[in-house]
Amino acid sequence: xxxxxxxxxxxxxxxxxxxxxxxxxxxxxxxxxxxxxxxxxxxxxxxxxxxxxxxxxxxxxxxxxxxxxxxxxxxxxxxxxxxxxxxxxxxxxxxxxxxxxxxxxxxxxxxxxxxxxxxxxxxxxxxxxxxxxxxxxxxxxxxxxxxxxxxxxxxxxxxxxxxxxxxxxxxxxxxxxxxxxxxxxxxxxxxxxxxxxxxxxxxxxxxxxxxxxxxxxxxxxxxxxxxxxxxxxxxxxxxxxxxxxxxxxxxxxxxxxxxxxxxxxxxxxxxxxxxxxxxxxxxxxxxxxxxxxxxxxxxxxxxxxxxxxxxxxxxxxxxxxxxxxxxxxxxxxxxx
Amino acid sequence: xxxxxxxxxxxxxxxxxxxxxxxxxxxxxxxxxxxxxxxxxxxxxxxxxxxxxxxxxxxxxxxxxxxxxxxxxxxxxxxxxxxxxxxxxxxxxxxxxxxxxxxxxxxxxxxxxxxxxxxxxxxxxxxxxxxxxxxxxxxxxxxxxxxxxxxxxxxxxxxxxxxxxxxxxxxxxxxxxxxxxxxxxxxxxxxxxxxxxxxxxxxxxxxxxxxxxxxxxxxxxxxxxxxxxxxxxxxxxxxxxxxxxxxxxxxxxxxxxxxxxxxxxxxxxxxxxxxxxxxxxxxxxxxxxxxxxxxxxxxxxxxxxxxxxxxxxxxxxxxxxxxxxxxxxxxxxxxx
Numbered sequence: 165x166x167x168x169x170x171x172x173x174x175x176x177x178x179x180x181x182x183x184x185x186x187x188x189x190x191x192x193x194x195x196x197x198x199x200x201x202x203x204x205x206x207x208x209x210x211x212x213x214x215x216x217x218x219x220x221x222x223x224x225x226x227x228x229x230x231x232x233x234x235x236x237x238x239x240x241x242x243x244x245x246x247x248x249x250x251x252x253x254x255x256x257x258x259x260x261x262x263x264x265x266x267x268x269x270x271x272x273x274x275x276x277x278x279x280x281x282x283x284x285x286x287x288x289x290x291x292x293x294x295x296x297x298x299x300x301x302x303x304x305x306x307x308x309x310x311x312x313x314x315x316x317x318x319x320x321x322x323x324x325x326x327x328x329x330x331x332x333x334x335x336x337x338x339x340x341x342x343x344x345x346x347x348x349x350x351x352x353x354x355x356x357x358x359x360x361x362x363x364x365x366x367x368x369x370x371x372x373x374x375x376x377x378x379x380x381x382x383x384x385x386x387x388x389x390x391x392x393x394x395x396x397x398x399x400x401x402x403x404x405x406x407x408x409x410x411x412x413x414x415x416x417x418x419x420x421x422x423x424x425x426x427x428x429x430x431x432x433x434x435x436x437x438x439x440x441x442x443x444x445x446x447x448x449x450x451x452x453x454x455x456x457x458x459x460x461x462x463x464x465x466x467x468x469x470x471x472x473x474x475x476x477x478x479x480x481x482x483x484x485x486x487x488x489x490x491x492x493x494x495x496x497x498x499x500x
Numbered sequence: 501x502x503x504x505x506x507x508x509x510x511x512x513x514x515x516x517x518x519x520x521x522x523x524x525x526x527x528x529x530x531x532x533x534x535x536x537x538x539x540x541x542x543x544x545x546x547x548x549x550x551x552x553x554x555x556x557x558x559x560x561x562x563x564x565x566x567x568x569x570x571x572x573x574x575x576x577x578x579x580x581x582x583x584x585x586x587x588x589x590x591x592x593x594x595x596x597x598x599x600x601x602x603x604x605x606x607x608x609x610x611x612x613x614x615x616x617x618x619x620x621x622x623x624x625x626x627x628x629x630x631x632x633x634x635x636x637x638x639x640x641x642x643x644x645x646x647x648x649x650x651x652x653x654x655x656x657x658x659x660x661x662x663x664x665x666x667x668x669x670x671x672x673x674x675x676x677x678x679x680x681x682x683x684x685x686x687x688x689x690x691x692x693x694x695x696x697x698x699x700x701x702x703x704x705x706x707x708x709x710x711x712x713x714x715x716x717x718x719x720x721x722x723x724x725x726x727x728x729x730x731x732x733x734x735x736x737x738x739x740x741x742x743x744x745x746x747x748x749x750x751x752x753x754x755x756x757x758x759x760x761x762x763x764x765x766x767x768x769x770x771x772x773x774x775x776x777x778x779x780x781x782x783x784x785x786x787x788x789x790x791x792x793x794x795x796x797x798x799x800x801x802x803x804x805x806x807x808x809x810x811x812x813x814x815x816x817x818x819x820x821x822x823x824x825x826x827x828x829x830x831x832x833x834x835x836x
Contacts, residue, residue, distance in 0.1 A: 271820025
């Protein structure tokens with residue numbers, strides 16, 4: 165099936181580009197509250213499920229053993245912008261396990277935050293794996309391994325115990341069978357990513373948001389991870405970014421996490437809903453507007469909150485002279 | 501009509517994202533050699549028509565008066581990466597008209613070339629309008645104005661003589677009626693962009709490539725601009741970029757120019773073809789693969805050239821550890 169157009173990009177009064185996609189909202193029993201597009205096709209969830217991938221870190225007791233605070237737990241669930249506090253916190257997590265940046269296997273890139281990159285260059289510095297947007301998740305993997313006396317070397321590999329524990333947790337929470345028939349890709353940070361239908365991803369996030377359908381220990385781990393991200397939203401993404409700003413604005417009412425190639429997952433705990441969506445062409449500007457439209461549809465927010473959120477739900481595009489040149493809006497089944 | 505899928509992005513063995521689009525190949529008489537998708541819908545051509553927008557600079561004699569060389573003419577047709585030679589050449593063009601960076605009205609941004617940005621930051625510098633990817637086109641506008649005793653102040657405005665001359669040339673070459681019914685947007689660099697059907701854009705590029713269907717003076721201007729870009733392909737884009745690498749590889753056999761939001765135009769002079777395409781969702785990674793597929797289909801190239809061009813026609817995606825994680829390929833009507 166052809167996914168419907170869910171987001172339009174206007175320049176002047178005309179639609180310049182359009183983005184198709186699929187989105188689904190379900191409760192913890194799997195009952196669908198909203199769906200559009202092909203929500204049964206498996207998609208690589210990429211970084212959108214980092215909170216699920218952090219379960220072994222919490223459930224094994226590793227997070228307690230190293231005394232992780234909310235900022236460190238939030239960073240373990242993050243795709244961060246490589247700002248100084250992000251890199252420093254990754255280093256601090258590793259240090260608690262007696263490790264350093266050398267143990268990270270995520271690779272190195274310059275901070276996605278432009279000011280952080282410019283400041284790093286201006287100081288004569290260069291990026292390390294600590295600046296990789298996945299360094300917090302990887303520091304969590306390393307700490308989980310070290311606390312359990314598992315050699316972290318090769319922890320990104322599909323056959324390594326770390327990834328086997330992670331895949332088991334993801335499979336249990338989403339109810340997706342991860343077996344020989346599952347499409348497997350390698351993520352940007354070198355760990356495996358397993359293709360899972362949006363309906364299953366959404367159900368996993370409904371469980372994350374409610375604790376329903378999982379055992380009490382897992383429910384406590386979910387609550388702890390959500391509370392950490394709500395308390396330290398800067399650590400989940402970075403300055404000015406969707407996940408950080410949405411959780412700053414809405415607090416614990418909304419848990420949101422973006423992933424590469426236009427994936428976005430969320431939990432709306434008060435409504436009992438889990439959400440998963442994918443922009444078919446993989447573009448983040450569109451997946452953000454899709455998620456914003458679902459927040460505005462399903463989460464009661466005040467007029468003041470709606471106004472503050474408008475820069476994500478109905479972004480205005482300006483050019484290099486600060487002139488307004490266009491805007492992005494939800495369309496089709498996601499239009500207000 | 502729904503545009504077909506023209507490009508697929510694979511991770512592992514599975515399609516992770518897909519891009520739709522429309523593309524058309526015509527000769528100077530308007531006869532269609534290839535078409536797919538909605539090629540009659542008006543699209544903003546953005547920077548893809550900078551070579552047409554440079555016509556007044558050449559035809560007025562301004563380029564001769566200031567003794568512009570091939571590098572300067574190529575920069576006038578460019579969306580450059582803000583590398584040192586680009587910025588210096590923009591400044592040199594302005595100086596020939598007794599002007600400087602202060603006259604530019606394109607706005608300022610950091611170089612799109614990451615190494616150039618890091619070097620600029622490392623030296624304690626900051627970007628100016630010379631680093632704006634459109635500074636060469638704008639320097640051309642300023643020089644056109646000054647040579648004709650037109651005050652350049654406000655030259656980005658739709659009613660300014662510079663933009664009226666530019667719009668007249670674009671309308672004549674493409675055969676598009678630019679009138680009250682034309683959708684008009686403001687481009688990233690603040691000049692107007694007029695929505696024109698892909699069929700008309702392609703016909704304009706067939707004329708640019710062949711000189712057919714235009715007067716002898718315009719045909720000479722086209723040949724001069726094409727020769728300049730073929731001689732100085734670095735000036736048209738920058739290190740490692742599609743337009744620069746394609747014209748370096750194929751020389752005068754291919755004239756290509758990308759634009760924002762997934763537009764790409766080209767001329768294949770030996771075949772007499774003009775080409776225009778747009779990725780419906782506005783993504784450059786896809787418009788590049790679309791254009792590469794059309795080059796491989798319509799331009800005779802050697803096996804060695806095909807191998808050298810593979811990184812644009814069939815890009816391999818690597819992650820931060822240099823592992824191959826996926827690839828991008830032409831699909832549907834553009835599949836080989």
